[in-house]
Amino acid sequence: MNRHVLAIDLKDDPAVVEAYVEHHRRVWPEVCHSLQAAGIRGMEIFLLGRRLVMIVETDGDYRAQFEAHAAASRPRVIEWEALMKSMQQPIPGAAPGEWWAEMRPVFRLI
DSSP: OEEEEEEEEEOSOHHHHHHHHHHHHTOOHHHHHHHHHHTEEEEEEEEETTEEEEEEEESSOHHHHHHHHHHOOOHHHHHHHHHHHHHEEOOTTOOTTOSSEEOOOOOOOO
16 A cells, blocks of 8 residues: 655635535545545545645555546535635645645655
8 A cells, every 4th residue: 555645735714724624524425435436545634724734545546546536527526626626725835737745755763
């Protein structure tokens, strides 16, 4: 299993941050099913201020799996992804066109 750590910022508005947290307390079942069907094995999102850090576990290419999830023609998945994207913005230092920026590992204690 591969693990990837990604980061993004929420927009600079306390109401947006609270809305994002509230939505993730009750993620729509269609979204979870779509992520799992696309091959995402595990996912955690952490918040500090406006910065989100996501840990994704997958057996394959997480980028292709997220694309498959986002391309799903399920109306609730499309609605969820548009809603989440409306609350987010790339972090400083993200590559051009990169939404969730992949963080580079620098240390691991095993």
